[in-house]
Amino acid sequence: MRLERVTYGKVQEYLKKSDMIVIPVGSTENHGRHMPLGTDTLIPNRIIELLEEKNDVMVAPTIPYGATDTLMGFPGTISIGVDGLVMVLTKVTDSLRRYGFRKFVILNGHGGNNKSIEIVGMNLYKKGCLLADLNWWLMAGELNPAWKGGHGGGEETAAIMGVDPSLVDMSLIHEDMNLIDDYGPEMKTTGWGTVDYKGATVIIPREMIHYSANGWYGKDRPDTATEEWGKEMLQSFVDWMDDFLKTFENVKLPEAEKD
Numbered sequence: 578m579r580l581e582r583v584t585y586g587k588v589q590e591y592l593k594k595s596d597m598i599v600i601p602v603g604s605t606e607n608h609g610r611h612m613p614l615g616t617d618t619l620i621p622n623r624i625i626e627l628l629e630e631k632n633d634v635m636v637a638p639t640i641p642y643g644a645t646d647t648l649m650g651f652p653g654t655i656s657i658g659v660d661g662l663v664m665v666l667t668k669v670t671d672s673l674r675r676y677g678f679r680k681f682v683i684l685n686g687h688g689g690n691n692k693s694i695e696i697v698g699m700n701l702y703k704k705g706c707l708l709a710d711l712n713w714w715l716m717a718g719e720l721n722p723a724w725k726g727g728h729g730g731g732e733e734t735a736a737i738m739g740v741d742p743s744l745v746d747m748s749l750i751h752e753d754m755n756l757i758d759d760y761g762p763e764m765k766t767t768g769w770g771t772v773d774y775k776g777a778t779v780i781i782p783r784e785m786i787h788y789s790a791n792g793w794y795g796k797d798r799p800d801t802a803t804e805e806w807g808k809e810m811l812q813s814f815v816d817w818m819d820d821f822l823k824t825f826e827n828v829k830l831p832e833a834e835k836d
């Protein structure tokens with residue numbers, strides 16, 4: 578059930594039987610030369626469409642912006658920052674709390690959003706509510722280790738092909754990941770904001786555009802993706818999420834902190 582498609586009377590009726598709502602949170606950011614900026618928003622939206630076929634949980638409108646400062650510089654990336662997302666999610670959940678919603682399930686499409694989601698989740702806990710943070714791509718990799726992947730790699734590319742294969746241009750994937758040692762040969766770039774210095778990892782927060790030649794990151798090459806992989810993975814996640822929602826519905830709420 579989509580909040581944006583029902584009347585307030587329907588929301589009143591829904592709240593008599595459930596205090597749970599799903600809030601999809603995405604991002605608008607670079608995903609490599611071969612995939613659209615809306616990847617992290619389009620995938621949660623497709624998961625919700627599939628979920629609706631088997632579950633009538635209330636779903637809030639998708640938040641299309643996230644905390645993605647590290648991907649700024651790639652044209653089109655929009656970041657509202659960790660603080661901006663904390664503010665948006667706090668206002669959204671506080672509004673919903675006023676009517677009786679107490680269980681908030683975040684369907685998250687982007688890793689950079691997790692700092693904000695965790696802050697908001699702990700604040701909700703103190704107010705006698707619960708938040709569950711579902712990172713679909715991490716969980717898909719747990720459900721089937723063959724699906725595990727990085728940013729704009731095989732896993733996400735397959736998921737977008739599962740949404741709409743015309744959104745991917747495979748002809749633009751023609752090189753390896755090609756990370757650049759942007760702080761010189763003594764400090765090798767090893768991953769997302771990390772370098773190796775004499776055998777130990779150091780985190781140096783910085784924009785990815787300075788160390789990624791083509792905007793995707795991960796061990797799973799994007800050109801390994803197929804539409805079948807994407808469809809199977811999204812459906813498996815949806816089946817898992819349907820079960821989770823039914824279990825989470827019956828979990829006891831915490832006691833609100835006294836002032």
Ligand SMILES: [Zn+2]
Pocket residue numbers: 608616617686687728729733
């Ligand atoms: Zn992504």
